[in-house]
Amino acid sequence: GNQWGYGKDDGPSAWNTNYPVADGDRQSPIDILPHQARHDPNLGPIVLNYDRCTSINIANNGHSVVVEFEDSDDRSVIQGGPLDNPYRLKQFHFHWGGKGCHGSEHTVEGNSYASELHLVHWNAVKFKTFGEAASTSDGLAVLGIFLETGDEHRWLHMITDALYTVKFKGSVTDFKGFNPKCLLPSSLHYWTYLGSLTTPPLHESVIWIVVKEPMIVSEKQLGKFRTLVFTGEEEDERTRMENNFRPPQLLKGRTVRSSN
Numbered sequence: 001g002n003q004w005g006y007g008k009d010d011g012p013s014a015w016n017t018n019y020p021v022a023d024g025d026r027q028s029p030i031d032i033l034p035h036q037a038r039h040d041p042n043l044g045p046i047v048l049n050y051d052r053c054t055s056i057n058i059a060n061n062g063h064s065v066v067v068e069f070e071d072s073d074d075r076s077v078i079q080g081g082p083l084d085n086p087y088r089l090k091q092f093h094f095h096w097g098g099k100g101c102h103g104s105e106h107t108v109e110g111n112s113y114a115s116e117l118h119l120v121h122w123n124a125v126k127f128k129t130f131g132e133a134a135s136t137s138d139g140l141a142v143l144g145i146f147l148e149t150g151d152e153h154r155w156l157h158m159i160t161d162a163l164y165t166v167k168f169k170g171s172v173t174d175f176k177g178f179n180p181k182c183l184l185p186s187s188l189h190y191w192t193y194l195g196s197l198t199t200p201p202l203h204e205s206v207i208w209i210v211v212k213e214p215m216i217v218s219e220k221q222l223g224k225f226r227t228l229v230f231t232g233e234e235e236d237e238r239t240r241m242e243n244n245f246r247p248p249q250l251l252k253g254r255t256v257r258s259s260n
């Protein structure tokens with residue numbers, strides 16, 4: 001099939017071969033210029049109702065580590081801000097760099113963060129399935145949170161302690177009772193713009209909500225993400241999972257709005 005990755009031959013610069021939308025008009029991520037963002041007083045706060053969220057498993061899909069949620073009802077939704085409907089939490093995952101390098105996808109005035117967390121939600125009011133929402137304009141809302149290195153994050157160990165169970169591509173293990181609300185920074189002020197999935201198939205279906213305040217994690221915690229490998233247990237080469245980020249794409253005239 002359309003094998004893609006983050007290497008020299010199958011990485012972001014080659015994606016447009018199998019996914020021509022890679023050169024489209026609303027691709028993500030982007031470099032955010034705060035002074036050029038339009039402050040919109042009509043942009044209300046983001047509201048997260050995760051209190052009854054149900055995490056199911058944690059998996060290595062060969063591109064990142066993903067925690068999946070039960071999304072058969074509105075038990076965990078995001079609403080408000082730029083969103084006209086509540087969007088259901090489907091999964092969250094991370095993008096990160098190599099040791100001492102940066103690995104966020106969005107950048108701010110050309111500056112990268114160490115990593116970026118994506119909480120992926122879909123519009124179950126307008127669409128019957130995640131797949132349908134993922135391939136239709138504004139079917140998805142992704143909340144992006146930057147990770148910056150500093151003190152240890154008091155709750156991230158719940159994720160990093162499980163990473164050894166999903167070292168290889170294709171591994172999945174139970175991961176119940178985790179509420180990602182514990183990962184969020186204190187302020188949810190954000191930038192928002194219309195964009196895309198940042199990995200193939202790169203569908204232009206995402207309302208991006210990028211939180212301004214980063215969460216702080218320790219270098220040691222971040223290093224545990226790099227113990228994962230892109231490759232399957234049966235493959236002989238072990239390629240460390242790191243630098244799984246797409247670089248910023250052209251804005252092509254889009255407006256980035258800013259909550260207060």
Ligand SMILES: C[C@H](CNC(=O)c1ccc(S(N)(=O)=O)cc1)Cn1ccc2ccccc21
Nearest residue numbers: 118120130131134142196197198199200201
């Ligand atoms: C498009 C989908 C696979 N891709 C994603 O779900 C996805 C989500 C978020 C991002 S990011 N980095 O922009 O936040 C990137 C890719 C395949 N797919 C199609 C139907 C479907 C049903 C269940 C699961 C996956 C499914």
Ligand SMILES: [Zn+2]
Nearest residue numbers: 093095118198
């Ligand atoms: Zn992502």
